[in-house]
Amino acid sequence: MSELAEQLQAFSQSGLWVFSLVFLRIGAAMALLPAFGEQVTPMRVKLSAALAFTIIVAPVVWGDFEQALQANSWWSLMFTEVVAGFAIGIMFRLMVIALQVAGAVAANATSLSQMFGGGIGTEPQPAISTLLVVAGLCLAVMAGLHIRVCEALILSFQLFQPGGRIGPSDMATWGISRVAHAFEHGLTLAGPFVLASLIYNLALGAINRAMPQLMVAFVGAPAISLGGLVLLLVTAPFILGVWVSVFLDMTDLQSGSF
Template identity: 25%
Template structure:
């Protein structure tokens, strides 16, 4: 029997603020293709699931003044958004890799609707991004994020003062680690595009009367697509394997 309904609801709402803030920015769940109602009920259901484990941490904080409660709501949402942003920045890095890849192999077709977001993107970039995100879900990356959220109550307790410098350092370190991984994934295509264009430039110097650009573009695209066919499985696997070390390091 619930002896304090008001305190129970407020404790649940505090848990929902941190978890819901994470759902606002978490890759896949925050996609424009996922209805808002589904995201809301998922965040609420997860908050109900973890509330018994966090009861001793959350319930003592609800018996405060309304002004303090508003501050707790804001800080909890900021912490949740921060955890979701770390995962989102890493997944956006794969979109960065796809953009580099398409430019390196000359596949600069007009952009269409992105599979995950309400933005314009090429078909190849959408394919790579969707494949990487699907692999993350197959390896239960969301379980890693949710476990980190529950453990964050011991690292960053409810009501603790957030340091903007620490948050900024966390984001910059995530960007640095993600960029290193994504450039490593795109490096074979960058080398291929560089060597191919240098060779075509030399041929153009030897025979300037031939429109080498129009002749070479189909070969450049064909070779790049064939390389992607051979390498996409390893790319997606390395991308998925790199998520846990990057996320858990912060």
């Protein structure tokens, strides 16, 4: 009986260390995840979600952490797990930033940048950015965001193995490429608004050249704003559809896109 009690005590102690390391990676990712990590999400909800993800992920990677704990101390593994968690969270967060960039560019192109939305954070965003971000997060959750997060977290233990070394140069190269891709994707999504604004301003310049006495500013400003709203109504479903497809492809770590 005493031998069984000693085995249970040893298992509980090792299990506590493993669970805490898994929680560190998931907790760091939770701070940046879309929907789960938003500033308006209550801290209790974030903590509950992090614990729930930890309970799901920990049994899958239990053996890897037990081997890592035998060769390394808990303190040496802690830093690696936090960095890996932030990397996973940034990967998801950059897709939300792409929507914010698309909304900001579209608002500037259509003279709607002065219309600020309530936003889902502390920083004010143009109304178009807020609309796209909220709609994109809703679509991501409907598309199984929690499942994609679980898959990414489990597969991340193959990329960032417990006890492995994370090279600063590799992380810097990866971060630059992901940020560049996010801005490129955001500008691509805002392409229809930039093209429409270019054509409109060229036409407005031609009209002003032909009729100098016409106050084109009084006619052009309301027209471009109305046209921007109509264009948003027409293109928003396509923009969000493309964004969701790219979002699902980027978060598939097994495809090597990470």
